[in-house]
Amino acid sequence: MRTENLLIEIGTEELPPKSLAKLALAFRDNIQGMFTDNDLTFSQVNWYASPRRLAVVVEGLSEFQADKDVEKRGPAVTAAFGEDGEPTKAAQGWARSNGIEVSQAERLKTDKGEWLLFKAQVKGQAISQLLAELVEKALKALPIPKPMRWGSKSTQFIRPIHTVTMLYGNELIQGKVLDVSSARLINGHRFHSDAAFELDCADNYLSQLKQHYVIADHSHRRTLILEQIQALAKQEGAVADIDEDLLEEVTSLVEWPVALVANFEESFLAVPKEALIYTMKGDQKYFPLLDENGQLKSRFIFITNIESKDPETIISGNEKVIRPRLADAEFFFNTDKKQTLESRLDSLKSVLFQKQLGTVYEKSERIASLAKSIATMLGADQEAAHRAGLLCKTDLMTNMVMEFPDVQGVMGMHYARADGETELVALAQNEQYMPRFAGDNLPTSEVSVCVALADKIDTLVGIFGIGQTPKGDKDPFALRRASIGVLRIIVEKTLPLDLVDLVDVSIATFGDKIETEQLQTKVVDFILARFKAWYAEQGIATGVVQSVAANRPTRPADFAARIEAVKSFNTLESAEALASANKRVANILAKNVFTQELPFNKALLQEPAEIALANSLESVETRIQPMLKQSDYTSALVVLAELREPIDEFFEHVMVMADDESVKRNRLTLLSRLRGLFLCCADISVLN
Structure with a gap:
């Protein structure tokens, strides 16, 4: 063909x-x-x-x-012909629809009966x-x-x-x-x-x-643009600030890319580089140039769609375009510095955060209070955390941020420094939003951590407290992203914080603005549920996450430590057998729940296998206690894995449901101790 x-x-x-x-x-x-x-x-x-x-x-x-063989089954033979042997209307209609006579139909015989059959080969178009x-x-x-x-x-x-x-x-x-x-x-x-x-x-x-001056291959065009930018940056003795999204957008704007270099007045460099970079990249689709120390140079690269005989004219035109944009940024910056961040606090009273939750000023007060409480938990600077939290939204009222919303936070940092605030307070103005996206950096100082956590927890508690929880893919307040941010900060910085404590303190700051019934549980469970997606991205088996989630540890760093332990345990040769044994124990205990548990009695042990299990259990309990106190779950599970043989022997030779009620209950108590010992790390039975 x-x-x-x-x-x-x-x-x-x-x-x-x-x-x-x-x-x-x-x-x-x-x-x-x-x-x-x-x-x-x-x-x-x-x-x-x-x-x-x-x-x-x-x-x-x-x-x-490709040609196709077509088979169409018709009515059963018993329904296709009447008592006189003539085709029924049903058979005739079916035959007409296939372009044949009933007599031309083949027969399909099965153990369930016989049917008319049309077979044909359909030629491909x-x-x-x-x-x-x-x-x-x-x-x-x-x-x-x-x-x-x-x-x-x-x-x-x-x-x-x-x-x-x-x-x-x-x-x-x-x-x-x-x-x-x-x-x-x-x-x-x-x-x-x-x-x-x-x-x-x-x-x-x-x-x-x-x-005809069109490079139609999008990926090739992108590579050419990148190579041209890097070559020009090297000539300038600089590094181009190449944003992947911007590179993709510029690639989609041109058919015949030509990279050129232009400049602007050095006096504009007195403005914080973030505002200038935002203007160049966001408004003009330019690629800023940075020196070896990461400082902005007064030069930039742009991509034109024309191979001009007079490139200087194009360069001059782009310099004329960028100049007023940079002048605006310079004007906003100088105007904003005439007023301190603290003096802008009252203006936040006129900005609504959410109708039921009040103004941005009220949110700032809650963040400040919660940040101070978190600082107490971490042993950080309480006053700096409170001050940073109180000022954290004031830069929203500056001219610069109103004109260029993407520089919120970073401009707050620059203005705080200009106001003479401490470096911890200034840094927290920017780092409160970290991590902004997947893979973003985390806050660097403890004060920044306190404000970042406080901001995210406040939003979560507030929105849940008024019943506007995310549904489906709708999450207007980005609560899922906030939850991931909370988990990343606590886990990656190994902070000894409990979500229950954080949420409880936050709830207290809202007064009667929110409905508090079951609120703590709802918020904590929502945050913990983000672990599933987080670990799925890392390729960790769902069963591993579920085994830890079954215990609902509310300290994220502790949750992560258990995940690592179970992940390691799951590679052991004995893991599958122990998981099965735990599942068997869980099922037995679920069917035999006593209103009053009796203490374990060694004197009631009869079989060698149950005596051996009791002795091994006692030994393991003693050995893993120090490990559990230090959250060393990996070592604890390795020790627990030693119980595989005595557990196997127990189920091989011991009848749990003995005729003697006291012996039966004693054996169930032994299994309950065994189950509790494994649950101190995770529900291993889920791994099976």
Whole structure:
């Protein structure tokens, strides 16, 4: 069967840069899925994208669908013919639907009876007959939140479509896609290519586009941009501040990338670099340059979509564009410094945090109180924690943060330093938001830790306290992220903090603003539940996490220590047998619950196996107590693993449910001690 490479290109107006790669990948996946579902064989599908096109190349595509053998079972023979032997209406209707006479039907015999059967071979259709419909379906299935119409057409897409090209080898496949007829015309670069060109063959797509100043391979274009930026930065004796998201966005903004260097007045460097960098990256899509000490230089790199004969004109134009933006930042900074953060506290009274929970000023007071309590628990500077918490939201009222919201926190740090606040208080203004995202750094000082935890716990308690818990994927107050932040700070810094204590102190700061019934349990359980996703990302088995969660340890650092211990225990040769034994013990005890437990009586031991287990248990209990006090669960579980043999012998030779009631209860008490010993670390039975 003939195979060729198939090109599908959709030429459009400029596509949204932040979603370009996502759209192209989805288009590739949709085409791949539809071709597979329609029995079209191919070797692979590659995607291409630039600001004015989405494209896929399907390599080694067969010209026809595979032929299919079709079998359609009809009515049972008993229902297909009447008493006179003539076909019934049901049989005749079934036969007509398959294009045959009843007499031409085959028979299918099974142990359950006999049925009429239609068998045929369906010839596969040619790709030319199928393609237009499949492409349109693939486009309509793209993740487009707000499709648009254009002109007088009723069709919708993310941007107006100008061209559709479907080439199978050098053969143009006719058809309409979203009301645009397929043609060989391909648009080159908007400025470097005078007009659309005719593509002769699918195999020449990339090379001919390159001749018309378009690099259609998104990943190749990204690599070129990165290489150009790094080369220019090296020439400047600097390091480019390359943000992955920004690099991706710029790649989606240009078709023929050319990197250039421009500069701005050094006087602007008196403004905190974070504000300048935010302006350059966020507003202008520039790449700032940093010196070897990480300080901002008065030079930056930008990517243009034109290979100009006069690059100085383009450089000058970009310098003119950035200057007023930097001047705004300079003005805001100098204006903000005329007023202290403390003097802005009253202005927070006019800003609502949440209708039922009050203003941002009230939240700041709660954070300050809770941060001081946490500092007491950690032995940190209580007054610094309280001061940092009280001021932590004041920079929200500055001109700089109102204009550039992403610099909140960091500007608070700079303004606090300008106000003469201590370094601990200043640093906490920025680090209160850490970790901002997965993999972000944690607060560095104890005071910052106190404020960061207080802020997150306050939000969790408050929102849960008014019943607005996250549902499904809706989490408007980012409570899941706050919970992960709390866990990361406590676990990675090995802090001796208990979630129950933190939540209880926080609840007390709200007064009658919240409903407190079962609130502590709800908040603590919600935070602990984040461990499951956290450890899943690390590849830790669900059973390991569930075994620890079964005990509900509310100190996150302790929870993490148990996870490590169970993870290590799970690799031991005896782990599976001990897990099974624990499950058996749990089941026995669950069926035999006594209203009053009797003390264990050694004198009632009869069998050698139960005597051996009792002695081993006593020895192990003594040995692991110091380990448990030091939260050395790994060593404790290794010692507990020594009980495998006496446990196996016990169940092999001892009948727990003895006829003598006192002996039976004594044996159940022994098993209860055994179960309790393992539960001091985790519920090992869950591992089975």
